[in-house]
Amino acid sequence: MQTDAVGRAWREGVSVVVATSAYGLSFGALSIASGLDLWQTMVLSLLMFSGGSQFAFIGVIAAGGGIAGVASAGMLGLRNALYGMSMRRVVQPRPMMMPLAAHVTIDESTAVALAQSEPRAQRVGFWVTGVGIFVGWNLATLAGALLGDLLGDPKQWGLDAAAAAAFVGLLWPRLKARQAIAVAAASAVLAAALLPVAPSGTPVILAAVVGVVVGLTNWFGPKHESDLPDPGGPEHREGQHA
Amino acid sequence: MTLWHLILLASIAVLAIKLLGYAVPPRLFDQPRPRRTLELLTVSLLAGLVAVQTLGGGEGIVLDARIPAVLVAAGLFAVRAPFIVAVAAAAAVAALLRQFAGFA
Numbered sequence: 001m002q003t004d005a006v007g008r009a010w011r012e013g014v015s016v017v018v019a020t021s022a023y024g025l026s027f028g029a030l031s032i033a034s035g036l037d038l039w040q041t042m043v044l045s046l047l048m049f050s051g052g053s054q055f056a057f058i059g060v061i062a063a064g065g066g067i068a069g070v071a072s073a074g075m076l077g078l079r080n081a082l083y084g085m086s087m088r089r090v091v092q093p094r095p096m097m098m099p100l101a102a103h104v105t106i107d108e109s110t111a112v113a114l115a116q117s118e119p120r121a122q123r124v125g126f127w128v129t130g131v132g133i134f135v136g137w138n139l140a141t142l143a144g145a146l147l148g149d150l151l152g153d154p155k156q157w158g159l160d161a162a163a164a165a166a167f168v169g170l171l172w173p174r175l176k177a178r179q180a181i182a183v184a185a186a187s188a189v190l191a192a193a194l195l196p197v198a199p200s201g202t203p204v205i206l207a208a209v210v211g212v213v214v215g216l217t218n219w220f221g222p223k224h225e226s227d228l229p230d231p232g233g234p235e236h237r238e239g240q241h242a
Numbered sequence: 243m244t245l246w247h248l249i250l251l252a253s254i255a256v257l258a259i260k261l262l263g264y265a266v267p268p269r270l271f272d273q274p275r276p277r278r279t280l281e282l283l284t285v286s287l288l289a290g291l292v293a294v295q296t297l298g299g300g301e302g303i304v305l306d307a308r309i310p311a312v313l314v315a316a317g318l319f320a321v322r323a324p325f326i327v328a329v330a331a332a333a334a335v336a337a338l339l340r341q342f343a344g345f346a
Contacts, residue, residue: 022324022325022326023325023326026326035245043249043253044252047253048253048257049257053256056287057249061248063298066243069248069252070251070255074255074256074259076284076288077259078280079280080259080263081266081271082277084262086268086272087263088263098264102264103257105263158307158337158340159333160336161335162332164308164315166325166329167291167292167295169319169328169329170288171285171288172316175285180282183282184285184289185289187286187287187290187293188289188290190290191291191294195303203293203298204291204294207290210286212279212286214282215275215281215282215283216275216279221278
């Protein structure tokens with residue numbers, strides 16, 4: 001019974017690793033197209049290691065933003081702290097393993113861990129997915145960056161459109177509740193409206209105010225918190241209301 | 243600040259945030275309001291990035307082959323296509339429209 005659950009954690013982890021690592025290819029190629037060199041691209045995948053933050057950083061840099069790229073990457077990384085809070089309980093890493101666990105705490109490792117039904121399978125799911133993606137993502141980034149060096153003009157290959165599509169893909173799974181859809185629509189419109197007037201890189205940050213304000217006030221929100229999408233797991237949500 | 247400075251600063255910030263998650267008492271942020279705010283902040287940033295990456299260029303808004311390409315990708319995500327397939331399709335649509343249909 002226990003080996004069944006652990007086997008399932010392995011299989012789910014490996015399939016997520018393969019799918020996620022593959023789009024490290026697009027990150028590597030897009031990073032080169034954004035004007036970073038091979039080593040700069042690799043440092044982002046090795047040290048930052050958080051897909052959304054990495055795509056945001058190179059996107060803002062390509063648009064001519066400087067410190068706004070740092071802010072965008074940092075703000076998109078904030079959710080990893082939330083994942084860390086629930087993964088600390090789930091994974092219970094020894095003190096020496098804590099930094100490694102924290103580094104591989106991303107959307108995918110958290111999701112696979114929380115999808116498992118028993119503690120040992122949760123730990124296996126977390127480590128298999130987190131470490132697997134770290135290795136696969138970095139290899140794919142390297143391959144994509146080498147490929148990107150050969151491609152030449154990124155627009156000719158549609159790589160600018162690929163960058164936009166990558167954000168659609170990161171956003172899509174988060175658009176389940178009405179509140180999230182309203183926030184996404186308002187933020188997109190606001191960012192577009194600010195494009196001609198705000199300095200490079202800042203429209204995204206200014207538009208993010210929408211999410212913070214709606215989050216704090218719970219406008220358009222469900223009456224019960226349990227209706228919210230829940231990346232951190234259901235186990236500690238019972239009985240809590242807005 | 244050079245590009246290297248920005249890269250190291252951003253990378254260390256994201257890594258420090260991850261470590262912070264394991265260091266702070268869970269009760270501090272593990273409440274409905276901070277959870278909801280962080281989730282909607284993420285949604286907000288990603289939606290803003292979609293808009294800017296699809297429409298941004300030079301001094302303001304540029305309408306070009308990225309728009310149909312992103313719509314195709316959104317359609318593919320809606321039918322649960324794999325990430326890499328939808329992203330590659332967007333690139334292919336934009337590249338083909340520029341090559342053969344005279345799009346900017």
